[in-house]
Every structure is written in structure tokens, then in C-alpha cells.
Amino acid sequence: MSARGLATLLLTLIAAVLLSACGGGEDSASAGGSTRDATLVDEDNDGLPEPGPGELLLDRTEIAPAAPLQSEIARIGILNDPQIRDEESPARVPFLDRLGAPFTTTFRPHEALSTQVFAAGVNAIAAQEPEAVLLPGDLADNAQRNELEWAAAVLNGERVDPDSGDPGYDGVQRADNPDPFYYRPGVDAPQQPGLLSDAQQPFTPRGLGVPWFPVLGNHDILVQGEVPPTPELEGLATGDEAVERLDEERLERLDVPPDSALAPQLVQNLLAAGRLPGDTRTIPADPARTLVAPQEATDLLRDAAAASGADLRARAGAPDRLDYTADIGPRVRLIALDVVNRQGVSRGVVTPDQRAWLAEQLEAAGDRWVIVSTHQPLDSSVGGPEVLELLDAHPRTLAVVNGHTHSNEITPRDDYWVLSTASLTDWPLQGRMLRVLETRGGGAAIETWVVDVEGEGLAGKARELAHLDAQGGRPGGDRGEREDRNVRLFVR
Amino acid sequence: MEVLSARGLVKVHGRGRAARRVLDGASLSVTPGEVVAVVGRSGSGKSTLLHLVGGLDRADAGEITLAGERVDRLRERDLTRLRGRAAGFVFQFFHLVPELSGAENVELPARLPGAPAGALRRARTLVERLELGHVADRLPHELSGGEQQRFAVARALVHDPPVILADEPTGNLDPQAAQIVLGLLRAAADEGRAVLLVTHEAAATAIADRVVRLQDGVLVADPALRAVPERLGA
Amino acid sequence: MRAALADAVRRLRAAPGRAALAAAGIVAAAAMLGAGVTVSYGLTTGFERSAQQADLPDVLARFGDEEREEVEERVAALPNLEQRTYRYEETSVPLSANGESSEDGVIHAVRGERRGYAILEGRDVTADDLDGAVVERGVAQEWDLEVGDTISSGSQISWEIVGIGVSPDNVAYPLASSLRIYVSGPALEEAFDFVLPVNMALLWSTEPERTDVLLQQARANSYGLSDLRFITREGVEVAVGEAAGIVIALLVAFSIVALAAAGAMLATAAHADVQRRLGTIGIQRAVGMDRRAVAVGFAASGAVLAAPAGVLGLALGTLVAAGPTGALLLTLNELPPGGALVGPLLLAWLVVVAVVALASGWPAWRAAGRPIVGLLRGSEVARPRAARGLSRGPFGLGLRLALGRPARLGGTALVLAACTAVVTLMLALASLLVDLSDDPASLGKRYELTAQLDADSAPDVRALPGVEAATPRYELDATASFQLGQPVRLIGFEGDHVPFEAPPLADGRRLDPDADGLPEAEVGAGLAEALGLAPGSTLAVQLPDGVEERFRVVGVVRALDNDGRVAYVPADTVSQAADESAIAVKLTDGASQAAVQAGLIDLGAADAGEAEAATTDDAAFLATLAALLRAVALVNGLVCLYALMQALALTARERRGTIAVLRATGAGRGHVALLLGGVVAAATIPAVVAGLALQRWALGPATADLAAGYADLQLTAAGAQAAGVAVGVALLAAFASWWVARRTTREPVVVGLREE
Secondary structure: OHHHHHHHHHHHHOOOOOHHHOOOOOOOOOOOOOOOEEEEOOOOOOOOOOOEOOOOOEEOOOOOOOOOOOEEEEEEEEOOOOEEEOOOOOOOOHHHHHHHHOOOOOOOOOOOHHHHHHHHHHHHHHOOOOOOEEOOOEEHHHHHEEEEEEHHHHHHHOOOOOOOOOOOOOOOOOOOOOOOOOOOOOOOOOOOHHHHHHHHEOOOOOOOOEEEEOOOHHHHHOOOOEEOOOOOOOOHOOOOOEEEEEOHHHHHHHOOOOOOOHHHHHHHHHHHHHOOOEEEEEEOOOHHHHHHHHHHHHHHHHHHHHHHOOOEEEEEOOOOOOOOOEEEOOEEEEEEOOOOOOOOOOOOOOOHHHHHHHHHHHHHOOOOOOEEEEEOOOOOOOHHHHHHHHHHHHOOOEEEEOOOOOOOOOEEEEOOEEEEEOOOOOOOOOOEEEEEEEEOOOEEEEEEEEEEOOHHHHHHHHHHHHHOOOHHHHHHHHOHHHHHHEEEEEOO | OOOEEEEEEEEEOOHHHHEEEEEEEEEEEEOOEEEEOOOOOOOOOOHHHHHHHHHOOOEEEEEEEOOOEHHHHHHHHHHHHHHHHHHEEEEEOOOOOOOOOOHHHHHHHHHHOOOOOOOHHOOOOOOHHHHOHHOOOOOOOOOOOHHHHHHHHHHHOOOOOOOOEEEOOOOOOOHHHHHHHHHHHHHHHHHEEEEEEEEOOOOHHHHOOOOEEEEOOOEEEOOOOOOOOOOOOO | OHHHHHHHHHHHHOHHHHHHHHHHHHHHHHHHHHHHHHHHHHHHHHHHHHHHHOOOOOOOEEEEEOHHHHHHHHOOOOOOOEEEEEEEEEEEEEEEOOOOOEEHHHHHHEEEOOOEEEEEOOOOOOOOOOOEEEEHHHHHHHHHOOOOEEEEOOOEEEEEEEEEEEEEOOOOOOOOOOOEEEEEHHHHHHOOOOOEEEEEEEEEEEHHHHHHHHHHHHOOOOOOOOOEEEHHHHHHHHHHHHHHHHHHHHHHHHHHHEEEEEEHHHHHHHHHHHHHHHHHHHHHHHHHHOOHHHHOOOOOOOOHHHHHHHHHHHHHHHHHHHHHHHHHHHOOOOOOOHHHHHHHHHHHHHHHHHHHHHHHHHHHHHHHHHOOHHHHHOOOOOOHHHHHOOOOOHHHHHHHHHHOOHHHHHHHHHHHHHHHHHHHHHHHHHHHHHHHHHHHHHEEEEEEEEEEEOHHHHHHHOOOOOOEEEEEEEEEEEEOEEEEEEEEEEEEEOOOOOOOOOOOEEEEEOOOOOOOOEEEEEEEHHHHHHHHOOOOEEEEEEOOOOOOOEEEEEEEEEHHHHOOOOOEHHHOOOOOOEEEEEEEEEEOOOOHHHHHHHHHHHHHOEEEEEOOOOOOOOHHHHHHHHHHHHHHHHHHHHHHHHHHHHHHHHHHHHHHHHHHHHHHOOOOOHHHHHHHHHHHHHHHHHHHHHHHHHHHHHHHHHHHHHOOOOOOOOOOOOOOHHHHHHHHHHHHHHHHHHHHHHHHHHHHHHHHHHHH
């Protein structure tokens, strides 16, 4: 064999090796993106989600028959419930998590990775090239200023420093905490030493790059999504004392109510006093943990959204409510309603003023297609069913988009659809794309599909932990059924 | 006065259909100072005869007297003692103990219980006399055939036995070495011993006083093989 | 190849005596191999095999009684969960059948598709079986029960035995004090119209390698369950093995060592055989055969001989060892290997044939490379310098002769040394096993009695005459917190534990019960290895009450208890949750144990027995163990005896030529016997010394290490035993010399001459 022949052979071999390394199987860690291309499933039930086949769009014709599709009139991304978390804050109650429902949301094994997961979700949605992104609420987790600021920074591509208090991690998941009911990545399976300190590292996210439209959620202005801030709670949040473990006796005496409606009362009772009985620990205080008043929150979000290029037309006379309209392209109008109950509890409430305003805006929208968005689902909010009926009457209602449930669910109303999407907090850590198209005959259709957050680095690890969480979205079925995910919804 | 005699020896080798009467009434006698050579074809039983008279094997029938004792009647223990006193053997394949030096081989009989006094001294003298002093410390595999056989002869003489039984002593030697060994045997006879020599070589018969032939299991005199007048050695 | 084999057969036919001798040696060594393979394979794979057949769950959790729905809710959400089922366990139930009875019955009300036990006879209980029960095999054997018999509790309830089952999650009755039966949970609920609580959860993970994440989630969601204990398959194996673990480990280790010895004997014998046939090789070479052909020829001879001899030997060894091994396994609720043994035995057979072929072929190859003349002359005689000094008598002469052929001498001595070592090892093993069952010091215990009394009775106990010291002792079985499912036994003494129980310290220092900060712990070497601990590390233990207790490891000890997975800790960390609490009582020298025991009973002790030793002293179990030991000892002992005799006899026989010469010159029988004695002694004396040394410094420690490297087992023969073996071998050597001398001097001298 000549020298040239040999060289060719070698190069071919090298190329083959490189190609195979590139194209080869992605593991779940690096997977992500549109689930029309590939999904993440745990087919073999071994606790590890792995890449699976993509899901094609399913036609749903419960409201209107299938019609030929014409032009696209809007392409919108949806990112739900990122619940950016200052996990080291003393104004939290992770020690209640072990009691089970209804406290299962007070602690999650991946709680320290909220900013990284959000950034991964932002990247995944940005890759789908939306013209605008809707965020149906719960950008923050615990009504803390720093949480809202981090959320805005992730969306706008500004530097994020997810660490609070002193440098480094100082929360309940640290390895030397002898409390086995928390997942401690340094010592518990699956062991991830260094995870927590990596999670505290500042980073600069890419940002969405397109205008984004926020909706206010309960966690944005209520502590633990249930309790309105009080001076005592403020003192707790910005103070230097954290409860490590609630008094065992106290915990046992707690009459854990099966009815989740009473749970907030319980949390309130525990927190409202401001001083919690039990083992406390001195931690570094951080004034950035200050709790926001509703107006502060709405101002912050409005300003941050404006910075992204979003033009919000706020409801006059209610600056402390994030009610507004906005146009997405010339053919679609968004109406955002702030249904968070300022008195506390997580259930939404629609005021009569809001309903009246909504009716006006529906009229003003003309023949634009209308998308209404609230954080909590309207059918379980006080005054919500009336709103839904109102929307039933309006012929140009396209869809109602909400968050809060953390699960994929698409239900038909008489002539519009109600869409709920999984969160960026619990499994399956997904966002959604919404593509509005006109159909022949003057109708419209919505193509929608769910998008997995990008799986590199910490976000991938968070996804793994979220999958394992026995209190999380996996046993809860948050992924929804096939028809709740990638579908083509016909409206009229 | 014969010191070694055998009468009517019968020995059968093999069993059943392969049985062969190697000796069938052979008779023989040797007197002191006499060299008797037994000749015959290979496989004719010459060695068997020698083994029988030396008590190395048991005859099926016949009488054997060695140095006044009835070999065929002795128990093994007494036979052993008799051999130690009265017989010296020289074998075709030398049969030196390979792990001992030439001199040590010679000394073997001298170290047995019941060895005559002065046997050790005699051993050393013999080694010198047989011109083996310069190779006395060598192991048998380092010696030539002639040297080995001379050591064997020395060993046979160490306890001053009246009878020497030599089985094909020159069978494995070159002519010069053969001459030397035969000379030694003749000398031993001249010193008053009875030497019975089994051989198939003509040169060996030359030193014999009498030659007998083993044929069909019996010994017959063979005047045709009378020793030539010249004697080897002095 | 075929030509070589045909040739080999022909050659063997030509010298049947020699072939028979060689074959007998191979049969013997193969028997040893067969027994060794049976014991070691059967015992080491016993648990795995039965766990497989019984479908043992990956996680077994026990907890206080709970509603099934509530537990199911927690369990159903766990990741990596393939299947789960629940049981209700009721203990201390009086049971009787076939005239036998016990107060220690355990009833498991089972449900679901996967059960976690294997049915050996009859069938399993189903949801329709109100009166049916599956009885554990150990009980069925002990009480002589069959399918169709009745077992009852008191006068009210009785069940028909529909099946006999076995589960390796506990040892068999009567080694375990409790006896177990399985009944149908749903059937009970249906019949009595109530809902059974559950207190056991059996979890099967989809991916056993990831059982740890399953366990972590289970633990994180277990708040509210009382007295929760997890155990994984590994933990079960450790717990079950406790009764017999160390014994089995020793047996297995010994078998492996015996395997090695058998291999050495085979190789040596084959090698020596070639040495004896150098002349043949010389002729072959002279005739024009090339090296390869010579070697292949010898290898083929070896293989042709070894193949059938190997089969016979392996079969013999297996037959002898299989019965007792199976019996021992059954006491552990484990299953005998049955057909699975064929694989390893086949492999062993191949090894036998390969070793013999190689050990015949390779030296033949080497020899064939030597000058032909040298070969024809026979094997070289060496010139030992020391030989000069030897006495000239027959014994010394014999020594001289032996030393003149060092290669042969070496081979013989090697075989003798191997036999000596193996026999001495067996004796040491027997002594150790006795110690382990009788002597608490084997666990590092320095106290004699254990009194079932409360901690506050300690001062009263100390006041008793004959008591030197007494202190409360607690024991708690828990799991490691960061590696859930890894068992940890916590042992706590009040105050300093060293005077009472102190296995030897391997690293670090003893714990200080009054230290500040984290409580200190001394961990067993087995635990240190399993969890990766060293002095300075943190040991985190999950207690049954949900608390994670952390300790700073300050020392590592060579503890034998619980596979070395123990930790000595301050008493206050375990006294609350302890499984067992008692007072350890140390007696003064010369005190009467019976008197002190009586005194303790007077104080109100529920029991005042002797401190436990490393293995159980259950009579039935020891009897089974003894049977196995005897079988193994029989095979190995006979093999060694045979090898010894053969080596000695061969050594003596080789001198026939020389003996014939000596007889011709007048040496009598006595002389010859002494000569042979010298020849044999030349090999025997160094062999015995080497064999004893080999056992003391190599085989003994290697076996002990193999069996329980985490502990400090002493597997050395006592002086008396070693002396006994030495004397025994010497006697055998003397006997062999005398025997050959006798035989040789009976035949005519000429026969020996012909040999040369």
C-alpha cells in the first residue's frame, strides 16, 4: 500500500471515529428541545429518563373539525412557574415537606438549581424562535425581591448571581446536616458532590431576546404562595436565624389537615408569629431577601418586561395589579389578568372590576384573536367560571392559558381551548410553544407542543433529580396524556 | 579342591507357553587358582548360570556349593552373609552406584557389617594398584568404561573373596580396556581365587584355564576353545 | 494430533504398572479438587442462587403497623420500582403440628403476585385459601410435616399445609429460633371482613444497580413510619451469614487452598514422571524425533491418562462432599447447586487435563533440548559438597544417594511438603472452628456472662461476689445513612468498652466516650471497607426511629462479628433504640461461673447465659457442619496420605538397582532398610519443615485472609498438632522404607539388577 493510500485510510478512520462520536446516542443529560423531535421518557422504569421518539402533532377536533391550514399569525413561547428560589432564605419551611401532602411543595431535591433550570428553559424556547414569550406567573418562589430580580435577569440576559447570604451554600441540603429527610447531594444517592457550590456560581444567561409578557402568580407576592408578607415575616426573611428542625413534639402535635384549604392557615400560624419554635441556627443575613409588596412586584415585572421590548397597556387605575393587554403581531391580542388573592391563600380570585375590564377589552379587540392568561386556572378561582362563560360568549376567544397546576392539560370549552403547561419547577421541566394559524374558512388553529429544557450541566442534573422526586411531577402525572402535549387544536 | 560347584542346575524362564528351560541339568566346578570361561550363544543362559551360583537368583532344581556352603539351601539372610564373605561380582554394565565416587563404590563392601578387618585399607590399596588413584573421586558418569569396570573389579576384590564371578566383564569395553580387565581377573586367579567368567568374546577365553560351552541347557567342555599358550599379564 | 494420541495410548499400554500408578495419583488429586470445587462453589453461590429462585426483593422494609393504602401511596411514587408487595407479620404466635409445638411462631400474611419465597413442594397460597398455609422448609423437616398435614395455633385456628417453601432471608428452623408460615392476607380479610394492616414492604427495583436512589426516595418519604428498618439483599446475606458466615468462609477458603495444593501435586507428579523417562526422550531424539513431537507425545500421554482419571477422581470427590454441603446449605435456607455444579466441574476437569498435559509436555520439551548423549546417560548426578560430612553408615549412605539427585529429591519433597501443609491446615482449621463456637474471645469479648437486666441494676451486679466488673451493653442493627441498605451493627458500652470487648485495633485509636463534638466510634474493618471509612471519616447511621446519628471514626478494629460491619459507640447514642440491652459481666479469676449466674438470677435477671461466641452453638447446625468437615477432611486426608505413600514408595523403588548391587556385595535386610530410610529421610525431613513453615506463614494466613480479611483470625497449628503431623509423616516415611525393603529383599537380587 502506497503512502498516499495509507494516509487516506487513516484519515477516513479518524473521520469515522469523530462522526460516530458526534452523532451517537445522546444521553438524557444533554437532551432537550422540542418534543416533536425527541421526548424524554423512562420507558424501562429504572428511574432514568432517556431519549425517546418524538411526538407528532395530534389533531383535536372536539370544538371544530379539521380545516386546511393557511398562514401563521403568531408564534408564542410559554414558560410556566419557574419559581426562582432563594433556597438559603430563612423565610422557608422545608421541614414541613416530610409531612407529605399538602406540604410537598415546600422542599424539592433540586431546589437550589432554579435559576439554571430557568435559563435552560429560556434557551430551549428561544431556540424555537418565538416572536414573544408568555410567562403565566410564579416567577419568584417566595415573594422575595432577589428572586424576582434573578428571574428578570435570566429573561433579559443579565448576569445572575444565584448566591445569597455569604458566599457558598448554607442551606438545609448541606452534607453536614444530620437530617436524613432532605436530599443532601454531597452524601445521599445519587451522589453529586459539588452540586450545591456549583449552583451558587454566578453566570450570564443568553436571555430570551424577544419581548416577554409576565402574569402575576401567587408565589410572586405571597410567602410560600400562601401568606401575605408581614413585618414579622420580613424580619424573618432578612434576619440571621433559620429554623433547622421544628420541634419534634410540635411536629407530632400538628394536626396535619388532609384538606389543603386549611394548610395555608397552618403555615400562616407557623410563620406569622415570625419566630418559629424549634432548633434554630445562625445564618448570614441578607437584606436582598426583603419581601415585596404587590406594587413593588408589579412595577419590577412591568419594567423588566418593557426592557425586553414588550409593550404592556396596563389597566388604568390599578397600578398594583398586573392586568394589561398587549399585541402579539397584528392578528393576536393578549389579555393578562392578575388573579392573585392579596389576602393570602393560593386560590385565585377575579374581582368584578376585572371582569368588567375584561369585557371591555374583548370588545376592543375587534376581530383579532384573543388569548387570555391568568396564573391560577379560572375554573377553580373565585369568580373564574363567570369569566370562562364570558369568554364562551366572545367569538374571537382563541385560548385561555394558565399556569399554577404544573401539569400539561388541554381541555376544550365550547369554542375555545384552555391550556395548562408543565412547570420549570417540577418534572417534566417543560415549556410550551404555541403557533396560531388561520384556517381556510376564517377559522383558526393552534399548533402547540411541549419543549424540554436544555439538558447540559446543572439543568440536566436538576431534571434527573426532579424525575426521582417521589413527591414531584412524576408520580403526580404532570406530564399529562398524549393529547395534552403535542396537538393541533382547531377553533372554528 | 573345588571352591565352587554346581550339579544338575535347572532354571525355567517365562511361564506357560513361553516357558524356556534355560538350564536343564547343567553342572560345573571351579577350583582355586582356576579361571573357567563359560561361553555360548547370546540368550543361552550363561548369565543365569552365574546368577544362580552366586546366589543372586534361585534355581528351580540342583545343588550349588560355594565356599563349602550349600547356596540352594540357604535362607536369604545367610545367603547375603555368604556373598559378603565368599563372592565378588563383576557385571557387564558395571553396576556402580551412580551417586558415589569410584573409590566410594570400591569401599562399599568394606563398610558392611561383617566385613573383614582391614578391608578399607585394602580398598585404598586396590585403587592404587589398579592405577585408578587419579580418578578415584570421580563419579561413574565421569569415567570411561574401562575405568568403571576396573573400579568394579576392585570392589569385587575388596573383601578378599575366594570366588570371583564375572558376567561379560568386557562386553562394554574397548579392546585395550578389555585386556587390562582380563589381566586383572587372571591375576586374581593367580592369587589363589576361583574365577568363573561368563563371556562370548574369544579374547576373554584366552585367559581361561578351561572353557566350557553352555548348549541346550547343559555345559560341555570345549577343547576347541582352549586358551592360547600366551598368558596375558604376568 | 491423532497420531500423538494413538501413540500415547500405546506407550501407556506398554507400561501398565507405571501408568496405573500415575493414574492413581491423578484420581487422588482430582478427588481433592472435586471436593474443593463442590464445597467452595456450592457455599459461595448458595445465597445468590436461592435469592434468585425465591425472587427475593431488592429491598425489604419493616415498620410499625400501618394502613396498607397509606403505605402504598408512599411506595407507588418511588422511582426505579418494578414491583412491590406488602405483608403483615405477627410474631410470638404459638404453633403446633404433628405433636411438636413452639411459642415462637411467625405468621406472614402475604398478598400480590411476587412473593419473595420459593415453593419447593405443593403450591403457594392464593386469595381463595382461607385455610391454607405454606410452611417453611426447616419446620417441615424438623417436625416431619408434609403437604396435606395440619398446623394450628392454639385450639382455635388451624391451616392445611398446601405447600412447603423456602426464603433465604432468614436461616432455617431450628437454627433460627422462630418458625415461619405464610397465609393469604386477602383471604383473611375476606373471611373476617376487616382490613389487615401491613408492617413489611417488599420492593423489587427495575434496575438493581440503582436501588440506592430508590432507597433514598423511600427514606425521604418515610416520615411517620415507626421503627423503620431497611435491608437490601446484601444486608440479608450479611445477616443470614452471621450464624454460619465465618465457618463457611473458612471452609471455602480451605477448599480453595486445597485446590491449589492438588494442582501442585498433579504438576509435580507429572514433572517427576518425565524426569524418570529421560532415557526414553534421549532415544526418541536419537531416532530423529523433533522437540515438538517429543513434547506433544508426553503431553498427549499425560492428557490420555488424566482424562479418565480426572473424571473418576472429580466424581468421587464431588460425591463425598455433595451431601454434607447440601445439608449445610439447607440449614441456611439456601439451595444446593444441583446441576449448576456441572459447569465448574467440567472446568475443573479441563484444568486437571491441562495441568497434567502441560506438566508432562513442558519439561519434556525442555529435556528434549538437552544434548542427546546426556539424556541417554540418564539424569545427571549432582555432586553435593555437604555430602562428604555424612556418616558412612547405611543411613548416611541413603542420604548421600538422595542428595545425589537433587531434582528428584526436590519433586518428592515438594509433594510431601504440600501434603504436610494441607493436613496441618486442616487441623488448625478444626481447632479454630471449635474456638469460634466456644470461645467469646474470638469476638474480642473479655467478659464471660450476659445478664438480661436493666442498666440501673449494674451497681447491684458489681456488688455480687465473683464479679470483677459489669456494665450495660447495647446492640442495635441499623443501616448506613449514606449507603442505605448497608447494614451496621452498633454496639454501645457504658464507659470504657475495652475491658469488656475489644477486638484488636488495626488503625487509629480507641474511642473516648467523653469526647466533645460528634460522638466517637471504632468501626470494624469490614464496615470500613464497605463504606470507605478511615480514622477521621464520618459514619452516619440511620436509626429505626428516623434519626440520623453521626459519629467521627477514630479507630478501625479487626472485628469478626456481623462480617466485620460493626461500630463500637458510646452507649447513650444507642441505648434508646437498642434491639438488645443487657449487662456484660466480667468475672474475677477463679470465680465460679455457676455461682455468679445464680446470683444474677436472684437479682431478677430473665436470663444469665454465657457471652456469645462468633458462631452459634446450635447443636443441629454444628452436627451438619461437623458432617461436612468430616467429609472434606476424609477426602483431603486420604489424598494426602496416598500422595505421601506414593512419593515415598517411588523414591524407595528407584533405588532398587542400587539395592541389588549392595545385596550382591553382601548387604542384609536391615542394612537395606536403613539405607532406604536415609533416602526417604532426605526428602521427608526438609519437606516436613517446609510444610509446617508453609502452613504457618503462607497457607494459614492466606486462608484466614481469604475467609475473613477484615478480622484477625489465627489459623496456625498448635505446637502439639504440628509435632503430631511431623511424627505422623516420619512414621509413614519409616513405614514406607521398611515396606519397600521387605519387598525388595524377598525377591532374588537379579530382579533388582535388571531394573538398572
